[in-house]
Each structure stands twice: as C-alpha cells, then as structure tokens.
Amino acid sequence: MTTQSHPIDTTAQTADTAARALADTAPAVRAKALVAVADALPAHADELVALGMEETGLAEARLRGELKRTAVQLRLFAETVVDGAYLDVRIDRADPDFALGPRPDVRSGNEPIGPVLNFAAGNFPFAFSVAGGDTAAALAAGNPVIVKAHPGHPRLAARTAALAAAALEGAGLPAGTLQLIEGVDEGVAMLKHPLIKAASFTGSLRGGRFLADIAAARPAPIPFYGELGSVNPVFATPAAIAARGPEFAAGLAASVGGSAGQLCTKPGLVFLPDDHGLDEAIAAAAAIGEHRMLDPRIAANYTERRAAILSAAGVRLIAPGTVRTDEDGQGWVTPTIAAVRLDVFRPHPDALLDECFGPITILVESPAGTDYAELLETLFEGELTVAVHRADGDDVAPLVRAAARRAGRVLFDGWPTGVAVTPAMRHGGPWPATTLGGTSVGTAAIARFVRAVAYQNAPDDALPPALLDANPWNVPQRIAPAGESTTWGDAIG
Amino acid sequence: MTTQSHPIDTTAQTADTAARALADTAPAVRAKALVAVADALPAHADELVALGMEETGLAEARLRGELKRTAVQLRLFAETVVDGAYLDVRIDRADPDFALGPRPDVRSGNEPIGPVLNFAAGNFPFAFSVAGGDTAAALAAGNPVIVKAHPGHPRLAARTAALAAAALEGAGLPAGTLQLIEGVDEGVAMLKHPLIKAASFTGSLRGGRFLADIAAARPAPIPFYGELGSVNPVFATPAAIAARGPEFAAGLAASVGGSAGQLCTKPGLVFLPDDHGLDEAIAAAAAIGEHRMLDPRIAANYTERRAAILSAAGVRLIAPGTVRTDEDGQGWVTPTIAAVRLDVFRPHPDALLDECFGPITILVESPAGTDYAELLETLFEGELTVAVHRADGDDVAPLVRAAARRAGRVLFDGWPTGVAVTPAMRHGGPWPATTLGGTSVGTAAIARFVRAVAYQNAPDDALPPALLDANPWNVPQRIAPAGESTTWGDAIG
Numbered sequence: 001m002t003t004q005s006h007p008i009d010t011t012a013q014t015a016d017t018a019a020r021a022l023a024d025t026a027p028a029v030r031a032k033a034l035v036a037v038a039d040a041l042p043a044h045a046d047e048l049v050a051l052g053m054e055e056t057g058l059a060e061a062r063l064r065g066e067l068k069r070t071a072v073q074l075r076l077f078a079e080t081v082v083d084g085a086y087l088d089v090r091i092d093r094a095d096p097d098f099a100l101g102p103r104p105d106v107r108s109g110n111e112p113i114g115p116v117l118n119f120a121a122g123n124f125p126f127a128f129s130v131a132g133g134d135t136a137a138a139l140a141a142g143n144p145v146i147v148k149a150h151p152g153h154p155r156l157a158a159r160t161a162a163l164a165a166a167a168l169e170g171a172g173l174p175a176g177t178l179q180l181i182e183g184v185d186e187g188v189a190m191l192k193h194p195l196i197k198a199a200s201f202t203g204s205l206r207g208g209r210f211l212a213d214i215a216a217a218r219p220a221p222i223p224f225y226g227e228l229g230s231v232n233p234v235f236a237t238p239a240a241i242a243a244r245g246p247e248f249a250a251g252l253a254a255s256v257g258g259s260a261g262q263l264c265t266k267p268g269l270v271f272l273p274d275d276h277g278l279d280e281a282i283a284a285a286a287a288i289g290e291h292r293m294l295d296p297r298i299a300a301n302y303t304e305r306r307a308a309i310l311s312a313a314g315v316r317l318i319a320p321g322t323v324r325t326d327e328d329g330q331g332w333v334t335p336t337i338a339a340v341r342l343d344v345f346r347p348h349p350d351a352l353l354d355e356c357f358g359p360i361t362i363l364v365e366s367p368a369g370t371d372y373a374e375l376l377e378t379l380f381e382g383e384l385t386v387a388v389h390r391a392d393g394d395d396v397a398p399l400v401r402a403a404a405r406r407a408g409r410v411l412f413d414g415w416p417t418g419v420a421v422t423p424a425m426r427h428g429g430p431w432p433a434t435t436l437g438g439t440s441v442g443t444a445a446i447a448r449f450v451r452a453v454a455y456q457n458a459p460d461d462a463l464p465p466a467l468l469d470a471n472p473w474n475v476p477q478r479i480a481p482a483g484e485s486t487t488w489g490d491a492i493g
Numbered sequence: 494m495t496t497q498s499h500p501i502d503t504t505a506q507t508a509d510t511a512a513r514a515l516a517d518t519a520p521a522v523r524a525k526a527l528v529a530v531a532d533a534l535p536a537h538a539d540e541l542v543a544l545g546m547e548e549t550g551l552a553e554a555r556l557r558g559e560l561k562r563t564a565v566q567l568r569l570f571a572e573t574v575v576d577g578a579y580l581d582v583r584i585d586r587a588d589p590d591f592a593l594g595p596r597p598d599v600r601s602g603n604e605p606i607g608p609v610l611n612f613a614a615g616n617f618p619f620a621f622s623v624a625g626g627d628t629a630a631a632l633a634a635g636n637p638v639i640v641k642a643h644p645g646h647p648r649l650a651a652r653t654a655a656l657a658a659a660a661l662e663g664a665g666l667p668a669g670t671l672q673l674i675e676g677v678d679e680g681v682a683m684l685k686h687p688l689i690k691a692a693s694f695t696g697s698l699r700g701g702r703f704l705a706d707i708a709a710a711r712p713a714p715i716p717f718y719g720e721l722g723s724v725n726p727v728f729a730t731p732a733a734i735a736a737r738g739p740e741f742a743a744g745l746a747a748s749v750g751g752s753a754g755q756l757c758t759k760p761g762l763v764f765l766p767d768d769h770g771l772d773e774a775i776a777a778a779a780a781i782g783e784h785r786m787l788d789p790r791i792a793a794n795y796t797e798r799r800a801a802i803l804s805a806a807g808v809r810l811i812a813p814g815t816v817r818t819d820e821d822g823q824g825w826v827t828p829t830i831a832a833v834r835l836d837v838f839r840p841h842p843d844a845l846l847d848e849c850f851g852p853i854t855i856l857v858e859s860p861a862g863t864d865y866a867e868l869l870e871t872l873f874e875g876e877l878t879v880a881v882h883r884a885d886g887d888d889v890a891p892l893v894r895a896a897a898r899r900a901g902r903v904l905f906d907g908w909p910t911g912v913a914v915t916p917a918m919r920h921g922g923p924w925p926a927t928t929l930g931g932t933s934v935g936t937a938a939i940a941r942f943v944r945a946v947a948y949q950n951a952p953d954d955a956l957p958p959a960l961l962d963a964n965p966w967n968v969p970q971r972i973a974p975a976g977e978s979t980t981w982g983d984a985i986g
Contacts, residue, residue, distance in 0.1 A: 023894075031985045069593050078985045085971070088937070090917035100562050100914065104907065108917040108935075111897060197923075216709035220874060220924040381713060388955075400955045401516075404604060404946045411949035414597065423973050424583035424599040426947035430690075431713040436929075437944045442601075444581070444945065451930045452937065453897045454919035456904035462881075462893045478578070480916050489531060489568025492524045492575060 008186060011146060012195040014176035015115035018144040021174040023112050025142065026465075027473055031078035033171035034140060037131055038074035040167040041160065042067060048156060052125045055153040057292030057330060062259055063126070070126040073133050073421050077140035080423075080443045084475025086110065086141070087466050088452065092480045104457045107467040110450035112142035114197030117190050119211065121202035122152035122294055123262045128440070129153070130160040130180065133421075134200040134225075137445040139168070139177065146179045146196070148187035152295050157182075191215060191224075198449055201226040202264070202440065205355070205432050212435045225448050226435035227428065229355045230384035231268040232416045235372045235399060238273040239391035240413070248389060249278045252361070253285030253319070255415035257335035260291040261359030262298065264427075265385055265416040268355055271372060274341065274365035279318050286319035286335040293358065299323070299331020302358035306336060309362065312351045314344030321359065339363040342370060349379055373398040376406060382430030383407040385416035408433060501679060504639060505688040507669035508608035511637040514667040516605050519958075520966055523635060524571035526664035530624055531567035533660040534653065535560060541649060545618045548646040550785030550823060555752055556619070563619040566626050566914050570633035573916075573936045577968025579603065579634070580959050581945065585973045597950045600960040603943035605635035607690030610683050612704065614695035615645035615787055616755045621933070622646070623653040623673065626914075627693040627718075630938040632661070632670065639672045639689070641680035645788050650675075680704075685711060691942055694719040695757070695933065698848070698925050705928045718941050719928035720921065722848045723877035724761035725909045728865045728892060731766040732884035733906070741882060742771045745854070746778035746812070748908035750828035753784040754852030755791070757920075758878055758909040761848055764865060767834065767858035772811050779812035779828040786851065792816075792824020795851035799829060802855065805844045807837030814852065832856040835863060842872055866891040869899060875923030876900040878909035901926060 022030075041048065045067055052063045080086055087109045095103040116138040121128035128134070130147050138145045149157035161180040168177045181190060191199055191214050199215055199222060201208055208226035215224035234252075241248060255267055272278075293299040303323050309315060321336025336359065345352060345364050352362055366372075376386065376399065386403035388410065390396045403410040408429035419427055425442035428434040438448045455463055465472050515523075534541065538560055545556045573579055580602045588596040609631040614621035621627070623640045631638045642650035654673040661670045674683060684692055684707050692708055692715060694701055701719035708717035727745075734741060748760055765771075786792040796816050802808060814829025829852065838845060838857050845855055859865075869879065869892065879896035881903065883889045896903040901922035912920055918935035921927040931941045948956055958965050 020894075028985070035985050065593070072592055075983075075985075082985060090935075090937075092913075092915040092917040098913075099565055100558070103913050103915060104904075106913055106915050106917040108919050108937075113930075114898075212714065213709070216706070216714075221705065221709075221928065222924075223929060396955060400951075401513075404957075405607075408945065409947040409949060410951065410955075411597075412951050412955065414950055420585075420591075420596050420599055420949075421593065422585040422596060422599050423971065424585040424601040424947060426601050426945050428945075430944070431715075435714065436716060437606075439945065442583075442947075444583075444601075451923070452901065452919050452921075452932065454902040454917060454935075456902060456913075457907055458893075458903065458905050462889060462903075462905065464897075478916065489524075489528050489571045492521070492528050492568075492571045 015144040018174040018176035034078040036167040036171040038071040051156040077136040108454035117199040119201040120150040125153040141449040234270040234387040236272040236389035240389040249281035290332040293331040296329040335359040342366040373402040382433040508637040511667040511669035527571040529660040529664040531564040544649040570629040601947035610692040612694040613643040615643040618646040634942040727763040727880040729765040729882035733882040742774035783825040786824040828852040835859040866895040875926040
C-alpha cells in the first residue's frame with residue numbers, strides 16, 4: 001500500500017526540484033528558453049487568438065497585439081537576464097587597513113527566491129496570464145513558476161501552458177519549470193505551501209487583500225506582490241482644454257472605451273474645468289460599437305456599479321452608454337461618460353471614488369482656481385497612475401509632486417491605458433494600487449523574485465560565477481577598491 | 494474649547510510635514526547632514542559611552558568600537574546618497590518605431606517612501622539604535638524617521654536623539670526629521686498610523702512577528718522589515734579541524750563569549766567531526782571573565798533556556814560556564830559550551846534548535862561522512878549566516894549551495910559575529926531571519942525605504958533632477974537608446 005500525495009504537494013515538490021536545477025543554469029540558457037517561448041506562442045497565434053476571443057470576448061486585433069506584446073516582454077526579460085545588472089553584484093575586497101579593523105572579502109549578488117506562485121489575471125489572457133509579465137520575470141530570475149489559471153480562459157491557459165512548458169523544456173530547462181493549477185481552493189492551498197517562496201497576483205482589491213492576508217499569516221510569511229487596480233485620476237488644466245479640447249475628448253473616450261474599459265489603468269475620474277464645453281465632442285467620440293465584457297459576473301458587477309454611479313446626486317450623463325445581456329448571459333456595453341460638479345462631488349466623494357471595472361468614467365467639473373494638488377492628496381491613497389494634461393505656462397509642479405506621492409506613474413498630456421513595455425516602466429503604486437510596491441511591467445519586475453546572498457572570504461570554487469573576479473558571465477560588478485573605505489564620507493561636509 | 498491631538502498623531506504629522514521638505518532636498522544636503530551626525534556623536538563619546546555602560550552593561554571597548562562603527566555607517570550612507578546608484582534611474586527615450594507601436598518617453602527613479610518607524614534594538618545601543626543603520630538608511634533615502642526607543646537604554650536613546658536631531662537640523666534638514674517615542678503601546682499605535690509608510694525592527698522572533706502581523710493587518714498594509722535573529726550554524730569539515738583545531742577552538746569561544754553572546758550572529762550550533770579532540774582547547778579559551786547581560790529579563794530568559802539545553806538528553810558540558818545574579822538583579826555570565834552526538838540530536842532536534850540569546854553554543858559531534866548539506870536543509874529554515882570551515886581539497890559545493898538557499902550570508906573559515914559594514918554586506922535571510930528579506934547592514938539597506946515612480950512624456954520642469962538629461966546630480970542613469978527596443982532578444986537564441 002502506498003501513500004497518495006496531495007496533488008498540490010506533488011506540484012510544489014516538482015517546482016522545488018526544478019528550482020535546484022534552475023538555480024544552476026547559466027543566464028544564456030535561461031535567456032534562450034525565454035526566447036523559445038516568445039517564438040512558440042506567436043507560431044500558434046491563430047489557434048490561441050481564436051481561443052481567447054471565444055473565452056474572453058476581447059477583439060481579435062486587441063488579442064493579436066497583446067500576444068505580440070507578450071512575446072516582446074519575454075524577449076525583454078531574456079535581455080535582462082543576460083545583461084545581469086539585476087544581480088546587483090557588489091564586491092568589497094579585503095582591507096587590512098579598514099577604519100574598524102581588518103575587513104574580510106565580502107561579495108554579494110541576487111539569487112533566485114524559489115518557487116513562485118502566479119495568480120493569472122482575467123483581463124489580459126496573454127500579457128498578465130500564463131506566460132505574461134509576472135511569469136517571465138520570475139523565470140528570468142531563475143525560479144520555477146506555478147500559475148493558478150484564471151477561470152475566465154481555462155482552455156487558453158492550458159494550451160498556453162503546454163506550449164510554453166514544452167518550449168522551456170526543449171531549450172534545456174528542467175521539467176516542472178512551468179506548471180498550471182486550477183481552482184480557488186487549489187490556489188489558496190498552494191499559497192500556503194511551505195515550498196512556495198513568493199506570489200504575484202493581478203486582480204481586484206478584494207481578492208488581492210484576501211490572498212495577501214493569507215501570505216502574511218503563513219507560519220513563514222512570503223512576499224505577495226498584488227496589483228489591485230486603481231482609479232487613475234486625470235487632471236486637466238484650463239489651458240490644456242483650451243488648447244487641445246477636441247483631442248482631449250477623443251483621447252478620453254478611446255481610453256475609457258478600449259477593451260470595454262476592463263483595464264487596470266482605465267481613467268476613472270477626470271478633473272477638468274467646469275466650462276470645458278466638450279459635451280458634444282465626448283458624446284460623439286464615445287459613440288462606438290458594442291464590446292462584450294469578459295464574463296457574466298464582471299458584466300453584472302459593472303451593471304450594478306454603473307447604476308449606483310448614475311443615481312448619485314448631481315450626476316449627469318454626457319455619453320449615456322448601453323448595457324445589454326445576450327442569450328448566453330454575456331454582457332455587451334458601450335462607453336458611459338458622466339459628469340458631476342466638484343462642489344457636489346467633494347462633500348460625499350465615496351460613492352464615486354471606488355474603481356468601477358468597465359467602460360465608464362466621471363468628469364469632475366471644477367471651477368477656475370481649483371487646487372488640484374490638494375484634491376489629489378485628499379481624495380486618493382494609492383494609484384497606478386495619475387495623468388496631468390497641461391499647456392506651456394501652467395505651473396504644475398505642486399500637482400506633480402502630489403501625484404508622485406500617490407502613484408507609481410505620472411504621465412503628461414496622454415492616457416494611462418496602453419502601458420509601454422520598456423525597461424523604465426513602473427506598473428505599481430502605493431497601497432491599494434499594489435500590495436508591496438514593486439512593478440509588474442518593465443524590467444525592474446524581476447527584483448520581486450530574487451534575494452541577495454553575501455559570501456565572505458569565499459574561495460573561488462565556492463562562489464557563484466557572477467561574483468568571481470574573472471566574471472565569466474560578464475555582468476556589471478560594483479567593486480569597492482581596498483582602502484576606499486578608510487575615507488568614507490571624508491569628501492562630504 | 495480646542496481639541497487636543499493625541500501625541501502619537503502630532504509626532505506622525507510632524508514627520509509627514511518633514512517628509513515633504515526632505516523629499517526636495519538635494520543629495521549633497523542630506524549627505525552633509527549624515528556626516529554632521531557622524532561628527533556629533535563621537536564628539537560626545539565619553540558621555541555617551543558612560544551612559545551606555547551604565548544602562549546596558551556592555552564593556553567600554555565594545556561601546557567605543559560600536560560608536561565608531563555607527564559613525565562609519567553614517568558616512569557610508571552619506572556616500573551612498575551622493576553616488577546615487579540607489580536611485581536606479583532608468584531613461585527610455587521615445588521611440589516612434591517600437592515593435593508595439595510608437596513608444597513614449599518613460600523615465601523612472603526611486604523616491605523616498607515616506608515617514609519610517611524604526612524599533613531600536615537593545616543589544617547594539619548605538620549601531621542598531623537611534624542613529625544606527627536603519628535610521629541612517631532611511632534618512633539617506635530622504636525619509637524622516639521616528640525611532641521607538643528600546644527600554645534597555647532610555648537615557649542614552651534620548652541623548653543620542655537630541656544630539657543627532659540637532660546635527661540634522663543644523664545641517665539644514667527640516668525640524669522633525671528625527672523624532673523619538675517611548676513605550677510599547679506608543680510603538681504599536683505609531684505602527685498603525687496611516688502616515689507611517691514603512692517600519693524596521695531588530696529583535697526577537699516573537700516581538701517581530703507580533704509587529705509584522707500588525708503592519709500586514711493595517712487597512713493600508715506597509716512593509717515591515719524585521720531582523721528576528723538566527724542560530725547561525727557552523728559546519729566544520731574533518732580536514733579543517735585537523736588543520737586548524739586550536740585556532741578553531743579559540744575563534745569559537747571568542748565568537749560565543751563576546752558581548753556575552755548577545756548578538757544576532759552568535760553561532761548557536763556547531764557541526765564538527767566527533768573525533769575533534771578540542772575539549773581542552775575550547776574549555777581553556779572559554780575561561781574568560783564575567784560579563785553582565787543587558788537586563789534582568791534577558792538574563793532570566795537565558796538562565797531558563799540554558800538549563801533546558803543542559804538537561805536535554807545526551808548533552809555534555811565542555812565549558813560549564815556560569816550564571817550569577819547580583820544584588821541589583823543583573824545577570825553575570827561566562828560562556829557555556831556543550832556538546833551532543835549527532836545520533837542523539839538528530840531524532841529530537843527541536844529542544845536544541847531555537848536561538849538562545851546569550852553566551853552558549855552546542856557542538857553537534859558528527860561521524861565521518863555526515864552529509865552536512867542535507868542536515869543544513871533539513872534542520873534550518875532561514876538564517877542570517879551559515880559558516881563553513883573547510884580545507885583545501887574539501888568539496889563543499891553542495892554545502893555552500895544549501896547554505897545559500899537558507900541564509901543571507903555564507904562565510905568561510907571565520908565567525909559570523911563582527912558584521913563588516915561594507916557596501917556588499919547583507920544582514921538578512923529567509924524567514925525567520927528576516928521578515929521580508931532585505932538587509933539592515935550594507936548600503937543595500939537603503940532599498941527598503943524607497944519606492945519607484947515613473948514619469949511619462951514629462952516636460953523638464955516636472956521631472957525630478959535625477960531624471961533630467963542634463964543630470965545635475967551626476968547620478969548613474971541607465972539609458973535605453975531609441976530604436977534598441979525593436980531588436981530585443983534578437984541576439985539571443
């Protein structure tokens with residue numbers, strides 16, 4: 001008679017075994033494996049995009065673009081691995097003359113954190129799902145990844161996982177480098193498993209908080225990197241609206257309506273002058289075709305929340321928008337753009353402040369001289385983005401400082417949707433935008449999945465390659481020459 | 494009638510106000526202020542060391558050395574601020590030809606996280622207390638610091654805070670940059686205050702877990718960086734003992750007995766060959782004078798835990814050590830070094846595995862051929878350090894890999910106490926050594942107190958100086974040239 005392991009435990013053990021082998025792989029091997037995934041998925045674009053359209057209702061062009069973005073992301077992380085700056089290698093040679101007594105040779109660098117559990121998002125079935133940014137960052141750092149599939153696209157998730165796992169294994173990474181699990185209970189059980197060393201998540205504030213609390217309450221707590229959404233306020237100066245009103249109206253409608261507004265960065269509140277005169281332009285720009293929402297539950301939540309917003313005191317409709325349920329229970333929507341006067345909104349902002357996931361935004365019509373900086377700091381706690389629309393001559397310095405205190409990205413004369421995948425990008429912000437800061441877009445995302453280890457007086461044969469004087473991986477090494485430390489701070493003050 | 498603010502709230506508000514002014518200070522100004530503190534404290538060394546001796550029982554030479562170390566630490570962070578690498582500045586210029594469509598200009602860099610609450614440690618009244626490493630790192634990053642004084646040295650804490658705050662203010666930093674609070678309830682209330690954005694702690698596992706859980710349960714959770722101690726296992730190969738037995742015995746006794754063993758890095762378990770033959774050498778080296786423990790509570794805990802260890806099955810005494818309570822209730826101790834055979838220890842390790850804060854260590858006498866790597870991974874979860882004593886010809890690669898998985902520092906042929914203050918040093922490790930990883934020694938400690946902000950298409954007058962093309966602070970900028978991104982990953986695979 002044999003003891004049957006719990007499947008969650010088996011999956012975790014497999015990941016732990018893979019972690020040991022992965023930690024010893026050279027960066028070039030991991031990079032080639034990431035590129036292999038970046039090649040494999042687009043090679044099956046027709047099949048994958050068709051599955052995504054069917055399961056999520058997202059448009060073909062959007063999904064093809066997202067798949068391309070996912071491949072670019074994987075390639076960007078391949079370059080990040082080979083570049084090696086993320087290892088933060090520091091070498092302090094022994095110093096017999098150190099001010100505090102003879103100093104040993106100390107070298108440190110980042111190593112993989114261990115098996116990572118990634119809760120996939122529903123609204124980006126490629127870019128924030130099985131082979132999306134969190135997975136790419138964790139793999140790049142040398143960790144196996146267990147993805148908890150999003151229930152909104154189970155077949156696409158399974159097919160993506162099969163293709164990606166085969167590509168990784170084909171490129172020489174160990175079996176079990178990428179595994180897929182399904183189900184809320186299974187995800188929670190895995191989050192509690194002692195072999196899991198970090199977790200990532202993209203989704204709702206409620207779901208993220210639930211999981212973050214579990215991660216923090218473990219006997220051995222682990223970092224939980226959740227991206228929990230955002231209202232993404234926009235602030236437009238009178239001069240900006242005077243200079244570029246029609247362009248502003250068109251950009252706003254496109255940013256709110258794209259992908260049926262089901263984006264973490266959709267602008268949810270727009271502060272602009274009360275004499276903007278853009279009602280017609282906005283209504284015209286918002287008159288686009290129906291878009292299906294991701295699933296009936298999201299459509300139901302949107303319907304309810306939208307009704308509450310529209311029934312709040314003083315809210316008037318600029319673009320009424322539509323909500324319709326089809327014979328399969330799916331929701332179909334067009335953008336809703338409403339407005340409220342600041343003096344009505346300000347005393348009771350709570351009804352309108354919570355994120356509403358879907359194609360709706362609220363203009364807050366503000367009198368001349370409104371202190372946007374003060375408004376921003378008072379109303380908002382932590383946002384993924386704050387957008388500032390200004391014109392030459394506007395002094396937006398106080399507003400920008402307030403925005404930097406409250407958000408992870410401050411953008412100018414543009415719209416927060418369409419997050420660029422570049423090394424400098426930051427997709428994160430103070431709570432509740434994210435749980436622990438960090439970013440889930442851009443190459444800094446890899447920093448969430450490493451931990452530093454220092455080696456003191458280590459012989460060469462005990463050092464990781466990145467810390468060797470010979471530097472076989474050719475990574476950046478910050479070297480403090482012997483003797484430097486005796487003069488620390490002497491040049492200052 | 495006026496409303497009286499709660500004093501905790503007033504302190505937090507003062508810190509928040511200071512945070513706004515501090516965030517705008519140039520690095521050179523903050524660096525000079527740190528150097529001013531580094532100058533001010535040693536200028537009062539006689540007074541401060543006398544206070545420290547009286548309140549903590551630590552020896553004069555130790556406290557003078559620790560004060561010097563504290564000043565070196567402050568100078569090191571002054572250099573870290575001016576150097577600016579910690580800002581992680583990334584600049585991705587606009588790219589109209591980007592693979593995913595025209596790409597905006599995106600720049601990011603680290604900014605101060607906001608007011609930091611630092612729970613001071615009792616065993617390092619300078620280096621991990623009011624003006625210690627956590628405070629220096631948080632100030633260097635541009636944050637105001639509220640220190641919760643350790644009750645073990647209240648007068649030294651108050652005097653240090655007065656001197657340091659005056660030096661900071663004298664160097665041009667805002668009032669309230671450094672504030673001191675006292676009391677457990679006050680510390681907990683401050684940890685819950687919404688204006689506090691991060692916390693640090695050095696102390697016990699129980700105290701650290703209590704506070705970490707509070708930080709995680711806040712309506713807006715904040716990062717809590719706790720350093721919760723460690724057993725710091727040592728593994729010595731037969732060849733190492735054969736080559737350097739007497740040196741090993743002397744080094745061990747000094748590392749266990751120094752500062753009455755009241756160090757987070759004191760070696761608590763020493764795995765060595767069962768035929769080491771070092772009993773006499775160890776007993777002789779451990780025969781040093783009595784040292785007072787920090788306070789009666791610590792002495793009582795030590796007495797109780799030591800008795801439990803010595804009564805465990807199979808434990809024999811090599812250096813018996815002493816414990817005595819004086820007329821003031823203070824405990825006085827000499828080192829205790831015990832031993833147990835691996836075959837007795839292994840089946841029931843729990844009684845001996847927990848950290849015992851004080852001058853005691855346990856040798857685990859292991860037969861030839863013992864698999865130290867397997868032992869290490871099985872017995873230990875997260876350690877500040879693992880020490881490996883080896884000789885030429887020993888294959889310690891598996892042991893080193895296991896050590897790197899379990900500890901933040903792996904050291905060779907030396908002792909973990911006496912943590913070098915250098916840029917590459919890491920003082921942290923997997924739970925329970927630290928709560929969230931990170932390090933509280935070395936310049937990477939600053940990374941715990943920053944958050945990144947990205948600016949998209951920002952005009953120059955809205956950018957922080959570090960992100961400007963003109964680079965007025967002369968900090969390292971990682972610049973991705975336009976066009977590069979169209980070829981990501983093409984050179985790989």
